[in-house]
Amino acid sequence: MNDMLRKLPIGIQTFEDIRTGNYLYVDKTAFVWKIANTGKPYFLSRPRRFGKSLLLSTFEAYFGGRKDLFEGLAIEQMETEWKKHPVLHLDLNAEKYDSSERLYDILSRQLSQWELQYGKGIDENTLSGRFSGIIRRASEQTGCSVVVLIDEYDKPLLQALGNDELLEDYRKTLKAFYGVLKSADRYLRFAFLTGVTKFSQVSVFSDLNQLQDISMNYYYSAVCGITKEELCKVFVPEIEHFGEINNLTFEETVDALTKNYDGYHFHPRGEGMFNPFSILNAFSNMELGSYWFQTGTPTFLVEMLQKTEYDLRTLLDGIEAPASVFSEYRVDSNNPIPLIYQSGYLTIKGFDERFRNYLLEFPNDEVRYGFVDFLVPFYTGVKNDDQGFYIGKFINELESGDYDSFLTRLQAFFAHFSYELNAKTERHYQVVFYLVFKLMGQFTEAEVKSARGRADAVVKTPKFIYVFEFKLNGTAEEALKQIDEKGYLIPYQADGREVIKLGVEFSAEERNISRWLNEIP
CATH class of the missing domain: 3.40.1350 (Trna Endonuclease; Chain: A, domain 1)
Incomplete structure (x- = not known):
């Protein structure tokens, strides 16, 4: 029975808490080491609740030299130095962005916390100027290059969709702020930005064109989420107990979980990925449910579908789309599919090598029926x-x-x-x-x-x-x-x-x- 009471890290996004609290952890540290030691500025797009925040927290622990937290994990056999770097971690996720002042205040408050540690220059008045100064001083004072981690970089932009004036204001602010990462390159050891979308026409990254986008990189397609191999290896007691409660064999339980929560593909030849949030909640409740879908209401997506008068029948049966769907979202576009894909409601189910077109469909039953169920009140x-x-x-x-x-x-x-x-x-x-x-x-x-x-x-x-x-x-x-x-x-x-x-x-x-x-x- 003790195995049935293993601690599941539902809602816990801090690597240190998971390791010191003896929570179950699906080991992704081999990815962490490879990313950290083969490149410098990265960008990763993944749907919400897919483990982006935990990934950044793992990078924070790694670059903080916390060797003790990685005992028994894959990276322990890969890393030899465990050098400590100053880490600047900015999380834009848990905030409400409803005015220009709100975004400014949030960024300024974070900068002030870093300035308490590294000081402030008398001529640094703008957000970007203060950020640049902090990076330089952190490097000079510690004698080490700096690590910058930005979680949910696009949260302000997503909340401003539909408000063109506010969106443009956010675009200008964030473009200048993120652009610091290019000018401060000499002081940086590593930079990693995550988000749901990759905006194109809003030009947030136009000054940061050296970013390596690994959102659809084959080698990193399993960096977030849970593969079937990981599911069947890490969660054996939970799968067995789930089967006992629901009168299913081990194989039937895996099949049921697969039907409901698997099916995400972040590369045409990449492994299918289970939604980690849904899997953990299914084991916690010992029943199948619509866990991921209920954590966020995609109202803006439905409004886009209605505004563009998109024929939902083509969406529900699967659509073909060009490669540009995966790399950008254009705010002035009449095509809602890129944002629907990048938000996790569609995923890759097929690829035409000759014409470079992708087949996009719902990843699994949770998303399929959750999305349809959510649409009905808007259309009826x-x-x-x-x-x-x-x-x-x-x-x-x-x-x-x-x-x-x-x-x-x-x-x-x-x-x-x-x-x-x-x-x-x-x-x-x-x-x-x-x-x-x-x-x-x-x-x-x-x-x-x-x-x-x-x-x-x-x-x-x-x-x-x-x-x-x-x-x-x-x-x-x-x-x-x-x-x-x-x-x-x-x-x-x-x-x-x-x-x-x-x-x-x-x-x-x-x-x-x-x-x-x-x-x-």
Whole structure:
């Protein structure tokens, strides 16, 4: 039982606390040594809650000469000097940035703390001037080159999205501040910046063009997160206990965790990565849950999707994208995909070597259903609690063969729409159908396709297979005819379950389902 009570470092981002507190640690120190000894200024982009802060804290301990904290880890056999350097660690994560003064005050407060240790020049009045002076004096006073670690460099910029004036002010401030790292290069031993995104047109890094971006470097694709090998090696007692609680074998437990939390790829040929925050919480609660998604509400992403009128059906089924998606986010772009990818809601699932195009999809079920669930209120006005009620009833009715009640309830679902939503376009309603059936897919075999030549939706239950065709400004008869003419039933003829064809009319005038017809072949 003691093994079941091992300490999981949920929310602990300080390497020293993990090591001295005897928490479980997935050893990433071989990466730390290699990065620290093969380059100087680095940038790494990863989604939130993926271990960026812990990585920087590990660098802080390493460059602080804390050999005692690395006992028994891979780096112990690699490092011989353990030289201590002055470390300047700036964490911009846990702050609220809602005004120009707010960012200035936060940076100034951090500079003041460093100035208490290393002094301040009388002619240093700007943020960048003070930062430059601190780096120089820290090096001169200690006789060692300086290490600069900046965590979540882009947090102020992300919070200013949608406010062009504030975003431009932040851009100017941070451009000058980060630009110091180039002019102070002679005093630096190492610099590492992390963030969710890599901004392009806002030009934050234009004065810092020597940064080595390892966000999509094959050799460092597993620097944050947990590989399946690490999962099965480090967390054996937790996996076994999870299986006992949930009546699963070891292999079934790993498969369930994989389906829900694995699937992130940071290089086309890189290993699949598990979300560490979700894995730790799953073991802590001994149940599968939507842990990562619930820690942050991507409202700005949905607002971008709606503003650009992006067709969600292409997003939900996976999209092809060029390499530029991974290296930049342009604030004035009408393409929301780069930011959605960089925020962790899409990941690499395929790569076309010839045309250098990537296939982007949801990494796993946690993100897939969490994202769809979050979208529904924005596109329907139906609250999350209500939509959960509807989805459960939808599934029960189809499993019992009561498709009339299912379609009647779907009418009630659309009747909840506000007046503003009722003025939306035909495509908007197609997207809503798409979202509903995608959510049903979490609990049963529900498929919904946007490609031509396939039924609008197919739902498979233990006893029935439903083939839906929706006609906006068409008739139910036409929908049934299309099912027959296009051969939508052919894939299911040998299945053994009862197949039911449903032709459904959607009235443009009523903004709702108006009638339906069914046939049983």
